[in-house]
Amino acid sequence: MTAEQWLTRIFADQAPRRFGSGWVSGVLGIVLGLLSVVAVLCLHFPQWLTLPELRGRYPLPLVRSAIDIAILCTLVLAALSMLLRRRKALGLAGLAMAAIALALGAGGVAIPQAPASAVYVGLDWFVLGTLTTAALFVPLERAFALRREQGPFRRGWLTDTSYFFMSHALVQLMSLLVLIPATQLGQALAIAPVQAGIQMLPLAVQFLAIVLVADLAQYAVHRAFHAVPLLWRFHRVHHSVTQMDWIAGSRLHLVDVVVTRGLVLLPIVMLGFDQVAVYAYLAFVSVHAVFIHANFAPRKVWLERWIAMPRFHHWHHAIEPEARDRNFAVHLPMIDRWFGTEHMPEDRWPSGYGIEGLEVPEGYARQMVWPFTR
Ligand SMILES: [Zn+2]
Numbered sequence: 001m002t003a004e005q006w007l008t009r010i011f012a013d014q015a016p017r018r019f020g021s022g023w024v025s026g027v028l029g030i031v032l033g034l035l036s037v038v039a040v041l042c043l044h045f046p047q048w049l050t051l052p053e054l055r056g057r058y059p060l061p062l063v064r065s066a067i068d069i070a071i072l073c074t075l076v077l078a079a080l081s082m083l084l085r086r087r088k089a090l091g092l093a094g095l096a097m098a099a100i101a102l103a104l105g106a107g108g109v110a111i112p113q114a115p116a117s118a119v120y121v122g123l124d125w126f127v128l129g130t131l132t133t134a135a136l137f138v139p140l141e142r143a144f145a146l147r148r149e150q151g152p153f154r155r156g157w158l159t160d161t162s163y164f165f166m167s168h169a170l171v172q173l174m175s176l177l178v179l180i181p182a183t184q185l186g187q188a189l190a191i192a193p194v195q196a197g198i199q200m201l202p203l204a205v206q207f208l209a210i211v212l213v214a215d216l217a218q219y220a221v222h223r224a225f226h227a228v229p230l231l232w233r234f235h236r237v238h239h240s241v242t243q244m245d246w247i248a249g250s251r252l253h254l255v256d257v258v259v260t261r262g263l264v265l266l267p268i269v270m271l272g273f274d275q276v277a278v279y280a281y282l283a284f285v286s287v288h289a290v291f292i293h294a295n296f297a298p299r300k301v302w303l304e305r306w307i308a309m310p311r312f313h314h315w316h317h318a319i320e321p322e323a324r325d326r327n328f329a330v331h332l333p334m335i336d337r338w339f340g341t342e343h344m345p346e347d348r349w350p351s352g353y354g355i356e357g358l359e360v361p362e363g364y365a366r367q368m369v370w371p372f373t374r
């Protein structure tokens with residue numbers, strides 16, 4: 001039995017999962033408990049487990065209280081689940097998490113005065129990313145689900161959660177492989193008068209211009225990843241998801257991420273946009289890229305002509321052969337209209353996702369190695 005099957009048997013047992021069955025409280029307790037343990041570890045080893053950019057900026061008294069409250073909530077949720085549910089596995093797992101967090105010192109851990117480490121992982125970034133993304137998308141998917149029967153513990157959920165974890169934890173590697181090369185090359189290639197002209201534009205206009213420039217670059221790179229067989233070996237990992245939800249979009253091979261992000265960032269740096277507009281764009285793309293994968297069917301669809309909605313990108317992942325190599329844009333469907341690659345059948349969603357006959361190994365590590373194998 002794989003780790004995913006084992007965990008799925010705990011999380012998605014056969015008992016009812018409706019509100020009041022102790023399932024929601026049980027799962028929430030485990031997630032909150034796990035994040036509490038990670039947060040307490042960050043207090044113990046900030047030099048290795050937190051981002052240097054964020055480390056000095058946290059309002060510590062608030063963080064400590066937040067950790068203690070999270071542990072308390074974990075205990076309450078776990079107890080509630082054990083009260084409501086005949087099977088106690090979810091509640092017990094939540095209790096165990098809370099016990100570990102308490103044993104490690106909870107919010108009261110004294111922060112060591114250790115020198116900064118040259119190598120670090122971004123576990124604080126992971127905790128913040130999980131809290132904000134889940135708070136946004138879990139209620140959205142529960143209230144307006146496209147495929148109601150799917151549930152969060154669908155096939156591949158642990159693999160995709162690992163991708164989500166790694167993309168946050170490996171933020172130093174991203175900075176070394178993407179941010180620094182793209183920034184240095186972009187500044188070397190920059191044309192001063194063009195940069196000066198762009199700097200004069202209002203920030204809102206700069207933001208819209210970045211969205212357009214970034215999505216044009218992304219369109220070109222994404223299309224190349226589909227057309228060039230060597231690149232497709234890496235990108236088909238992203239297309240191996242067979243059920244779509246907010247976490248499915250995390251499944252991207254490291255080579256795919258590094259090449260795409262680097263080449264999207266390059267023209268943004270070259271054109272010399274204001275930092276505020278660039279940060280606004282980075283916040284926007286991190287939410288929008290998750291949003292277009294969500295198991296979410298919005299009612300009002302007039303917007304989908306102008307901005308990519310889940311239906312647009314779901315067709316990019318569709319199993320239907322007529323949707324192959326369509327809808328490459330991430331933000332602006334008009335780019336696909338300009339280049340004749342749009343596929344948006346009236347009011348229809350794909351019947352399924354993935355690629356017919358594609359056999360992908362499960363798990364993050366196996367999928368990292370997979371493109372390099374025969
Ligand atoms: Zn693709």
Ligand SMILES: [Zn+2]
Nearest residue numbers: 238249293313
């Ligand atoms: Zn996608």
